[in-house]
Amino acid sequence: MAAAPLITARGLVKRFGDFAAVAGIDVEVESGESFGFLGPNGAGKSSTMRMIGCVSPPTSGELRIFGLDPVTDGREIRARLGVVPQQDQLDAELTVEENLVVYGRYFDIPRAECRRRAAELLDFVQLTDRAGSKVDPLSGGMKRRVTIARSLINEPSLLLLDEPTTGLDPQARHVLWDRLYRLKQRGVTLVLTTHYMDEAEQLCDRLVVMDGGRIVAEGSPRSLIQQHSTREVLELRYAPGTNEERAHAIADIGDRQEVLPDRVLVYTHDGEAALHEVHERDAAPISSLVRRSSLEDVFLRLTGRTLVD
Amino acid sequence: MNVAAPSRDVPLRIVPLGMFDARRPQRMVERSLYVHRRSWMVIVSGFFEPLFYLLSIRVGFGALIGDITVDGRTIGYAEFVAPALMAAAAMNGAIYDSTMNVFYKLKVSKLYDSVLATPMSTADVALGEIAWAMLRGLLYSVAFLLTMWALGMTASPWIVLAIPACVLLGFAFAAVGMAVTSYMRSWADFEYVPAVQVPLFLFSATFFPLEQYGSWSWIVQLSPLYHGVALVRAANLGEWSWGLLGHVAFLLVLAAIGLAVTARRLRTMLLT
Structure with missing residues (x-):
């Protein structure tokens, strides 16, 4: 036992x-x-x-x-x-x-x-x-x-x-x-x-x-990510103050989005594909990043806030 | 949420028994020995303070004032004052150890927080730190006594009993000093320490007999130093009376109160 x-x-x-x-x-x-x-x-x-x-x-x-x-x-x-x-x-x-x-x-x-x-x-x-x-x-x-x-x-x-x-x-x-x-x-x-x-x-x-x-x-870290987030995350940076408006234009891309003060997060299984779609919409960001989901995303999902402010 | 819940945050432990929860206070003393084992000069310097004090009395005031009469007995002024200075030195040492030094460990270095994460209890800390202050007081008292003896200012061999008297006095002041320190918020609060210490030093029948205070003498008798001075003076003259037990009792009660308050305060401050 x-x-x-x-x-x-x-x-x-x-x-x-x-x-x-x-x-x-x-x-x-x-x-x-x-x-x-x-x-x-x-x-x-x-x-x-x-x-x-x-x-x-x-x-x-x-x-x-x-x-x-x-x-x-x-x-x-x-x-x-x-x-x-x-x-x-x-x-x-x-x-x-x-x-x-x-x-x-x-x-x-x-x-x-x-x-x-x-x-x-x-x-x-x-x-x-x-x-x-x-x-x-x-x-x-x-x-x-x-x-x-x-x-x-x-x-x-x-x-x-x-x-x-x-x-x-x-x-x-x-x-x-x-x-x-x-x-x-x-x-x-x-x-x-x-x-x-x-x-x-x-x-x-x-x-x-x-x-x-x-x-x-x-x-476990892995199961939390699986439960509460997608496999990949696409991070988009737009000119200051335009995040809301841009996010609206691409609202149907990916499973879900988070609009943060400094960037827009797009939750999706395929980050590259989502980025491709963003470009096709003429919503090209200043910079972008595709990464794996982390516990930070889990936390954001659960509380609506980032861990380290 | 249910803010109205009546349960107050009183620790479940039985608070008044806190001071009896000591099992290894000697470990705190051991720590202090480690800290001071390289600083033996501090101990040596303990001889200088009494030397300067006593010299000034002997060659200065003593010669100027001559003999005085206390309780119908005529003695030299130096013989009258020297025991009082010995008691005062014990008080000063204990106050120094239990205020500034303890505050540093309590609030600045957070020593006690790390000690309490081990099997040590708040009573171990309180008792151990006060024991260390007493131990240092013992060393300084011996130094004082040897200096007095070397300068020919001891009146009777009974003066050796002044050492336990000074240790008891140091115990009482260290316990109370640590209790008071637990209420200090910042270094600025230590400005008030001399405001208490200096009057005690001057008006505890240290430099002139109790009779001189007239109708104010009852206030003098509230001073813990007064009781210490009375004990050391009696030892120096070899004059014993049952009244001395009263002085001992006064200091013991004070020490017990200081210790109980300290153990309790450490608990409410550090174990929240």
Whole structure:
């Protein structure tokens, strides 16, 4: 039989005064999977992560992590979690290595064992040569890697990552994705939030799309695209202010259209054919692009808004 | 939606028991030791402050003022003031550690957020940080005492008991200081700290006896520093009375209140 889910949430709600940051969500995360919360800023992703991390008591609903209740067994749950918060929160008064060792001590891991693991983890995130350095001079990508190494000091079976690559340059993101993928290979369950669809597509087996504190869709990246979007998308750019008018002229091309402030999106199974038709209508754009559908399109379809504004 | 729902966002944990939820506060102390293990100069500098204080009293005021009479007993002014300065130094150290330093970790470096993501609790953080402030206070008190002794300003061997007295005083101020810091919104709020600290320093029967305050002496007795000064002074003179237990009790109650408020505030601030 399959093991019990690692995380179970039913009707989970988090309110701050009158504002419902999380307005009743149901989630199940299985052991070994890589699960994502995708959504724009303010969708309730971080609030959900904080509840799972046992640093924010749920207002109502049921939440179980490792089958335990975060309200009464927070300490036990946190002992088995790795947490990579949105802001790095590294200890600026300590060196890179000390950051890992001291953090391990909070878990009551013997000091010698902390040092052994710290060396191993710094090797894993390719920062062995910076072990004795203070945290401040490190680049954003390096700090992120230290934070990930630190979160692994207690050998967690569940790793929570809140926007792991926000603010990093493309190269640093790829290094990080590679490390996270290796962790997944080792059987670590990853739960992450992101507002980048490429990140979700890279890392997540399964994800939920959140908006306004609710889950608006759930599935694998591929199945979400199949369900909510077409195979290809034709992007058309017209002179500023003429999008509406142009879109009207080509309204019957493709399955569906989205008119954004800066471009018109035409959803279709064959982008090139649609573009050809657009040209025949004398509605030639300034520039055009045919691409595969992405989670961004799913989100746009479900909420009428783009993920990153 | 159903905004009218009556459930208030009170954490389900039993809040007043928060301060007893400490299991490994020593880990916070350990962290501080890591931070300071390269900065031993700071500890050495702890000797200079008392040295300057005591020298100014001994060669300055002491010579100028001569002997004074307190409770029917005549003692040199330097002997009267030195124990008070020792208590004041313990207070200043504890306030410094528990206000600016704690605010930095609470609001700027977000240290406590990352600590609370581990099995550590808010009580571990509160108790651990206050314990560290006490530990530093202990070091400085020893430094102060050695300086006093070297300058020939100790009156009785009982003065060694001034050290636990100063540690208790430091505990009370650190606990209250951390509780107050949890209400600070920005660095600007720290302007108010000296507004409390300086009057305490000047008017806690530090530089002149309680009798001098006349009908205002009851206010002086509300000052925690006054109780610390009374204990250190008694230790220096080797004069013991049951009344000293009252001073100890006052400081213990203050420390307990500070600790409880701190643990609770950390919870409402960081575990929302």
